[in-house]
Structure formats: C-alpha cells, structure tokens
Amino acid sequence: MKKLINRVEDVVKEELEGVVAAHSDLVRVHFAPNYVVRADAPVSGKTAIISGGGSGHEPMHGGFVGMGMLDGACPGEVFTSPTPDQMVEAMDAVDTGAGCLLIVKNYEGDVMNFEMAAEMAQEAGGRQVATVLTDDDVAVPRSTWSTGRRGVAGTLVVEKIVGAAAKQSLGLAELTALGRQVNVRTRSMGVALTSCTVPAAGKPTFELGVDEMELGVGIHGEPGRKRARLATADAIAETLLGAIVADLAPTAGAECLLLVNGLGGTPLMELYLMVNAAQRILAGRGLQVTRYLTGSFVTSLDMAGCSLTVSLFDERTRALWDAPVKTAALCW
Amino acid sequence: MKKLINRVEDVVKEELEGVVAAHSDLVRVHFAPNYVVRADAPVSGKTAIISGGGSGHEPMHGGFVGMGMLDGACPGEVFTSPTPDQMVEAMDAVDTGAGCLLIVKNYEGDVMNFEMAAEMAQEAGGRQVATVLTDDDVAVPRSTWSTGRRGVAGTLVVEKIVGAAAKQSLGLAELTALGRQVNVRTRSMGVALTSCTVPAAGKPTFELGVDEMELGVGIHGEPGRKRARLATADAIAETLLGAIVADLAPTAGAECLLLVNGLGGTPLMELYLMVNAAQRILAGRGLQVTRYLTGSFVTSLDMAGCSLTVSLFDERTRALWDAPVKTAALCW
Numbered sequence: 001m002k003k004l005i006n007r008v009e010d011v012v013k014e015e016l017e018g019v020v021a022a023h024s025d026l027v028r029v030h031f032a033p034n035y036v037v038r039a040d041a042p043v044s045g046k047t048a049i050i051s052g053g054g055s056g057h058e059p060m061h062g063g064f065v066g067m068g069m070l071d072g073a074c075p076g077e078v079f080t081s082p083t084p085d086q087m088v089e090a091m092d093a094v095d096t097g098a099g100c101l102l103i104v105k106n107y108e109g110d111v112m113n114f115e116m117a118a119e120m121a122q123e124a125g126g127r128q129v130a131t132v133l134t135d136d137d138v139a140v141p142r143s144t145w146s147t148g149r150r151g152v153a154g155t156l157v158v159e160k161i162v163g164a165a166a167k168q169s170l171g172l173a174e175l176t177a178l179g180r181q182v183n184v185r186t187r188s189m190g191v192a193l194t195s196c197t198v199p200a201a202g203k204p205t206f207e208l209g210v211d212e213m214e215l216g217v218g219i220h221g222e223p224g225r226k227r228a229r230l231a232t233a234d235a236i237a238e239t240l241l242g243a244i245v246a247d248l249a250p251t252a253g254a255e256c257l258l259l260v261n262g263l264g265g266t267p268l269m270e271l272y273l274m275v276n277a278a279q280r281i282l283a284g285r286g287l288q289v290t291r292y293l294t295g296s297f298v299t300s301l302d303m304a305g306c307s308l309t310v311s312l313f314d315e316r317t318r319a320l321w322d323a324p325v326k327t328a329a330l331c332w
Numbered sequence: 333m334k335k336l337i338n339r340v341e342d343v344v345k346e347e348l349e350g351v352v353a354a355h356s357d358l359v360r361v362h363f364a365p366n367y368v369v370r371a372d373a374p375v376s377g378k379t380a381i382i383s384g385g386g387s388g389h390e391p392m393h394g395g396f397v398g399m400g401m402l403d404g405a406c407p408g409e410v411f412t413s414p415t416p417d418q419m420v421e422a423m424d425a426v427d428t429g430a431g432c433l434l435i436v437k438n439y440e441g442d443v444m445n446f447e448m449a450a451e452m453a454q455e456a457g458g459r460q461v462a463t464v465l466t467d468d469d470v471a472v473p474r475s476t477w478s479t480g481r482r483g484v485a486g487t488l489v490v491e492k493i494v495g496a497a498a499k500q501s502l503g504l505a506e507l508t509a510l511g512r513q514v515n516v517r518t519r520s521m522g523v524a525l526t527s528c529t530v531p532a533a534g535k536p537t538f539e540l541g542v543d544e545m546e547l548g549v550g551i552h553g554e555p556g557r558k559r560a561r562l563a564t565a566d567a568i569a570e571t572l573l574g575a576i577v578a579d580l581a582p583t584a585g586a587e588c589l590l591l592v593n594g595l596g597g598t599p600l601m602e603l604y605l606m607v608n609a610a611q612r613i614l615a616g617r618g619l620q621v622t623r624y625l626t627g628s629f630v631t632s633l634d635m636a637g638c639s640l641t642v643s644l645f646d647e648r649t650r651a652l653w654d655a656p657v658k659t660a661a662l663c664w
Contacts, residue, residue: 002525002542004602004638006564011605014565018604021611022624058600193334210334232338233346260350267596267634268390270336272350273343279353292354296628302599304634306336331663 001202003302008199012055012077019062023328026066030093033086036062037072041094047166047175048072048094051103051159052087053110054079056198057219060156060298063329069163070103070327078198078301079220081109087117091127099128099172103159103179105151106135130172132179134158136188136309138247139216139224152219153261153298154186157311157321160330164323182317187244190224190307191236192217194265196300215239219263219300219307233270237277240308245285250312252286257321259309262296266304271295278308291321297329333534335634340531344387344409351394355660358398365415367422368394369404379498379507380404380426383435383491384419385442386411388530389551392488392630395661401495402435402659410530410633411552413441419449423459431460431504435491435511437483438467462504464511466490468520468641470579471548471556484551485593485630486518489643489653492662496655514649519576522556522639523568524549526597528632547571551595551632551639565602569609572640577617582644584618589653591641594628598636603627610640623653629661 005011012034019036020029027036035052042048051061052074061073071094074082091100100121104114114131121127135146136154143150162179170178192214195204205221208214213231216224231239250256260275262268271294279289290313298307313321325332337343344366351368352361359368367384374380383393384406393405403426406414423432432453436446446463453459467478468486475482494511502510524546527536537553540546545563548556563571582588592607594600603626611621622645630639645653657664 002545002562002636004525004565004568004598004606006566006605006609011601014608015601015604018607018611018626021621022604022607022626056601058604063600193336213334230334233336234338236336264599265597265634265636266336267631268395268628269343269347269388269631269633272347272354272390273338274336275350275354276346277338279350289353294350294354296600299599299601301601302597302636304334304597326664332658 001197003199005199011199012075026328033083033089035072035074035086035090036065037090037093038066041071042096043071044096045098047098047172048100049103049163049166050090050094050100052082053105054081056301057299059329064156064159064327066327068167068323068325069159069330078200081113084113084117084120087114088120091121095127101162101172101175101179102129102131103155103162104131104133105155106133106148107145107150108147128172130176132158132176132183134183136183136186138187138243139189143218143222145218145220145222150218152188152190153259153307153309154188154311156297157186157257157259157309158182160325161317161320164320182311186309186311187248188307188309189240189243190217190263190305191215191240192263192303192305194304196221196264196303198301217305219298221300233273234277237274237281237308241278241281244308244310248310248312250287253288255288255290255313257291257311257313258282258289259293261298261307261309263303263305263307264296264299265302266306271306274306290318333529335531337531343531344407358660365418365421367404367406367418368397369422369425370397373403373426374428375403376428377430379430379504380432381435381495381498382422382426382432384414385437386413388633389631391661396488396491396659398659400499400655400657401491401662410532413445416445416449416452419446420452423453427459433494433504433507433511434461434463435487435494436463436465437487438465438480439477439482440479460504462508464490464508464515466515468515468518470519470575471521475550475554477550477552477554482550484520484522485591485639485641486520486643488629489518489589489591489641490514492657493649493652496652514643517644518641519580520639520641521572521575522549522595522637523547523572524595524635524637526636528553528635530633549637551630553632565605565609569606569613569640573610573613576640576642580642580644582619585620587620587622587645589623589643589645590614590621591625593630593639593641595635595637595639596628596631597634598638603638606638622650
C-alpha cells in the first residue's frame with residue numbers, strides 16, 4: 001500500500017486537522033465526535049442542510065460546507081457510516097430552530113444512523129428534521145451496501161441546489177420536496193480502471209486485470225454491472241450514458257447538467273477528455289447540456305476511473321445551480 | 333496502460349475540446365496552433381500575462397486562465413514544449429499594446445521556444461515582451477530536462493500574484509520585477525510514490541519498487557535526489573520541508589504560504605493529511621503559515637505523490653494572493 005499517511009488509525013483525524021488548518025476561513029471542525037460546520041454557523045433563521053457519510057470520498061461532504069451549500073457534514077471513518085451522536089451534535093451546532101434537512105446517500109449504515117439521529121433530535125431535542133435520500137446510481141438495482149440503488153456523485157447536485165434554495169429562505173418542507181425532485185431527475189454511473197485500497201485493509205478491495213475495467217463500480221469498490229475489457233474513452237462514455245439516458249428517459253431537447261467526476265486517482269486531463277466524449281454523445285441523443293462540472297468531487301480513495309452524472313435542469317434548478325457558492329471544493 | 337483516452341495522438345486535442353465545452357464562460361480555445369485565452373480577451377490597457385508548457389500537468393496552465401491570473405496559456409503535446417508559433421499567436425490574441433509578460437518554467441525546451449517567440453513578437457510584431465523564469469524546485473541543481481533548477485508548483489504562486497498585480501494596472505517592468513521577486517522567495521520539492529505513464533510511451537516512465545519512493549522527483553518523472561524506502565507522511569514532510577527551509581533560509585517568524593500539491597494520482601484525503609504534517613513542521617521551524625492552498629494543480633499525469641511549496645509572503649504579496657481570481661482551477 002502506497003499512501004501519504006502515518007498510522008492507519010489516525011487517517012481521518014489527521015486529515016481533519018489538515019482541513020482545520022487549510023480552511024479556517026470557511027469551516028470549523030469539531031473532534032470526538034467529528035463534524036464540520038460553516039465558520040459562521042449557526043446562521044439565524046436558515047433551515048440547516050446537513051450531510052455525511054464515510055470518509056474516503058473527499059472532498060464530499062466536508063468540502064461542500066459553506067455559503068450556499070451545506071451547513072454541516074459528518075465524516076465517518078473510512079467507508080464507514082458516521083454515528084448518530086455525530087449527527088445530533090452537528091444538528092445542535094447549526095440549527096437555530098428553522099429545522100434540519102439531512103441529505104443521505106442510500107447505504108444501509110448511513111440510512112440507519114441518520115434515521116436514529118433524526119429520531120433523537122426530534123424526540124429529545126424537539127427539532128424539526130426531514131431527510132432526502134439520494135439514489136442516483138443506475139448501475140445496479142441493489143448492492144452489497146444498499147437496499148435499492150446507491151447514492152453517488154449526483155448527491156452533490158442535490159446538495160448544491162438545495163443549499164442555494166436554503167440561502168433563499170425556503171422552509172424545510174419545500175427544501176425536502178426540492179431535494180427529492182432533483183434526486184429523481186439525476187442519474188449516474190461509474191467505471192473503475194483500478195481498485196481502491198482502504199488504509200486499514202492495506203490491499204486492494206478487488207482485483208482487476210491489467211486490461212480490465214469494472215463498469216458500474218460503486219464508490220466503495222462494490223461490484224458493478226459488468227467486468228469488461230478496457231475500452232476507449234468514447235466507448236466507455238457511450239456505455240455509461242446509454243444506461244443513464246435509458247433510465248432517465250428525458251424528453252427530446254431536455255436541458256441538463258453534465259458532471260464528470262474523477263474517482264480519486266484519475267488526472268484532470270482524462271476527465272476533460274471524458275467531458276468531450278460525453279457531450280458529443282449527449283448531443284447525439286438530443287440532450288442539451290447547458291452546465292458542466294469537471295473534477296474529483298465524490299471519490300473512492302485512490303481508485304482510477306470516473307463517473308458520469310446527468311441531471312435534468314429547468315429554469316429554476318439552473319438558477320439555483322448558478323447561485324453563488326463558497327466552499328473548499330466548489331466556488332463560484 | 334489504463335487511461336480514459338481514445339487514440340494517444342488525439343489526447344491533447346480531445347482534452348482541449350472538453351475544456352471548450354466545460355468552460356466557455358471563462359475561456360476561448362484556439363486550435364492548430366493550440367492556445368487558451370480569457371473569454372474576454374484582449375483586455376484593453378492591461379499588460380498580458382502568458383504562460384505555457386507541455387500538457388500532462390493539468391490544470392496548469394489552461395486552468396489558470398481568467399480574471400486575476402493568466403490572459404493566455406499555450407499547451408504543448410504531453411511533456412513537450414509548445415512551439416513559438418503558438419506563443420506568438422497567443423500574444424497577438426491578448427496584447428493590446430501594454431506588453432506581454434511570459435512566465436516560463438525553467439526547462440530547456442520551454443526556455444528556448446519562449447525566447448524565440450519573444451524575439452519574433454518583438455521584431456516582427458513590435459511588441460514589448462519580458463520573461464520571468466521560474467525555478468523553485470530545490471531537489472536538484474540541474475536535471476535531465478533543465479540547466480539549473482526546474483520550475484514546478486511554485487509557478488502557480490508566481491502566476492497568481494503577478495496576475496493580480498496586472499489587474500491593478502501595473503506595467504510590464506514592475507510585473508517582471510514582482511514575478512522574479514516571488515520566484516526567489518518560493519521553493520518546492522516533490523515525492524513520487526508511483527511513476528507516471530506518458531500515453532504515447534504506454535509504459536511507466538521509471539520503475540519504482542512496491543516499498544520505494546522517489547524524493548525530489550520532477551514533474552516529468554525526472555530523477556530526484558534520492559530513491560528511498562517508503563516512509564510516513566510525517567517523515568516525508570520533514571524531508572521535503574527540511575530541504576526547502578534550508579535553501580530558503582527564512583528569518584525567524586517569517587510569514588508564508590503553504591501549497592500542498594497533488595501530482596495527479598493522489599486523493600485529496602492524503603493531501604489534507606500532508607497539510608497537517610507540513611504545518612506542524614513549519615511551525616516548529618518558526619515559520620508562520622498564513623495562507624494555504626491544497627489540491628492537484630501542477631500534476632504529472634497519473635503520478636501518485638505530492639509536492640510541497642513554501643512561498644514567503646509580505647503584506648503586499650499576501651494581498652495580491654488574496655485578490656479575487658476566477659479561473660477553472662482557482663476561484664475566490
């Protein structure tokens with residue numbers, strides 16, 4: 001295992017210490033239990049948006065905390081759900097009474113722990129809490145980690161749009177409805193060229209031959225749809241977008257966002273090359289890409305590969321996407 | 333070779349097509365010869381800042397084109413200098429008579445071609461042209477690619493600060509002096525955990541054992557100071573910063589920027605962990621880190637590893653660093 005780390009048991013703690021140093025203007029980090037909140041939290045009168053999940057997917061979610069996106073994020077250990085106490089404390093740190101919206105990727109551990117935290121916050125704390133589950137991954141109908149589809153890179157689209165709407169003073173019920181609507185209009189699928197290596201395991205999560213790729217891989221290295229021979233960027237984009245568009249069934253000429261997301265070990269050069277392949281294919285299928293996001297945002301440790309996400313936009317969601325955001329990972 | 337590409341001869345062209353699609357609000361791209369300019373170029377009355385170099389280091393330099401940083405960037409083929417005709421045409425596209433400052437990393441091919449372009453633009457075009465050479469890499473006094481030290485990640489610090497000063501209407505002579513001053517106050521050193529693989533070569537540039545690292549590696553995979561056994565993040569940071577600080581010889585309590593830069597195949601989690609290690613070590617050596625930048629900005633294709641850069645700041649350079657910037661890769 002080749003990683004820039006010290007002891008494997010300290011990876012998340014030391015990473016968060018780095019975040020504290022690098023981004024003290026944007027966020028505060030609480031340790032034991034671990035959570036990240038906006039530097040100016042709590043923002044009075046604003047519905048609080050909170051997310052979280054296992055570490056190893058950086059910059060998701062801590063890198064999305066800040067003006068116009070998340071109020072708080074709860075990082076678990078690597079590929080391990082955060083615990084309810086982290087979530088309850090994060091809610092306490094960001095909610096001033098307008099309620100908390102939890103954005104949760106559909107994995108069994110995350111769903112269970114966020115549900116428990118929501119109950120605790122409602123019953124003991126008297127908080128208003130609602131949840132949006134993301135399940136944008138079309139690769140498999142269920143997986144080793146989830147009942148139903150997995151939540152992957154589309155989660156950041158939900159977080160950005162809901163975060164912008166929360167800044168415009170929308171209430172908890174409206175934000176919940178909006179988040180669910182964005183999730184329903186968003187689909188993703190990924191491909192791995194290499195496995196990731198979990199620090200505590202010390203060896204690759206799965207084996208992949210020198211000329212093989214895993215189509216539809218999950219962000220923890222879960223099996224996808226198909227092991228296949230390595231193909232060209234164009235052929236890979238065709239396969240991923242074929243599955244996405246078939247599932248999304250957009251109307252002709254529909255407007256969308258294209259997110260080309262690196263999985264952690266893939267350089268930007270290859271991601272831009274995938275942007276080119278993907279936009280040509282989407283245009284050929286009658287979709288109108290009006291917004292792009294390119295970079296490594298929802299990663300799987302050091303995995304080489306990428307995911308493609310298509311999110312159908314309308315005037316309202318496009319305007320919310322375009323609204324200013326200032327976080328460590330997204331800024332415009 | 334596992335890469336998201338089509339034909340190796342089309343990598344740069346197809347990547348730039350992706351940039352066109354993704355960033356039409358920020359930049360325009362010209363093909364054959366290839367160069368990237370600000371969407372609003374030329375900016376009347378402003379001294380134009382131009383950089384360039386081989387592709388494979390993305391987002392450098394095209395990702396730094398935009399408000400508050402570069403006016404133009406010339407990407408060569410992978411790890412190959414751009415040609416004088418690219419540079420001359422880029423100068424024609426951005427200079428409105430206030431002159432062009434060329435920021436050039438110290439590699440023989442880049443230096444020669446930018447010199448030739450400067451002569452052509454001065455003699456045939458009647459342009460005012462000046463050059464700042466960057467040579468921030470302390471690893472080796474000369475290398476297979478350079479006479480003297482190599483220019484690496486510190487180049488982006490020069491580009492950001494000079495770009496901000498150009499926006500404040502400084503003239504060519506002042507910008508040249510400022511760029512040289514920032515370069516002199518900036519030092520870097522990197523480490524590779526894996527080799528990169530050049531698409532046209534199809535195999536790793538160098539061999540590295542499973543428990544080995546290359547200390548002081550160059551951004552084209554050039555040999556560094558020492559092949560060593562893989563060490564902890566703390567020990568690596570100590571080695572890199574030891575070399576940097578010894579060479580920089582800062583006064584006690586000096587203020588600096590710390591740039592932790594990923595080389596293309598290294599996930600953000602590890603970079604934040606390095607931020608933590610580096611800031612502790614710099615504090616122990618009496619340096620005051622007041623600004624941080626963390627991410628993969630000056631890469632070496634898919635190489636795993638990172639570089640650390642320390643740039644001494646004063647009130648003026650800190651303010652120029654903090655000045656607004658809006659490019660694909662840097663935004664605040």
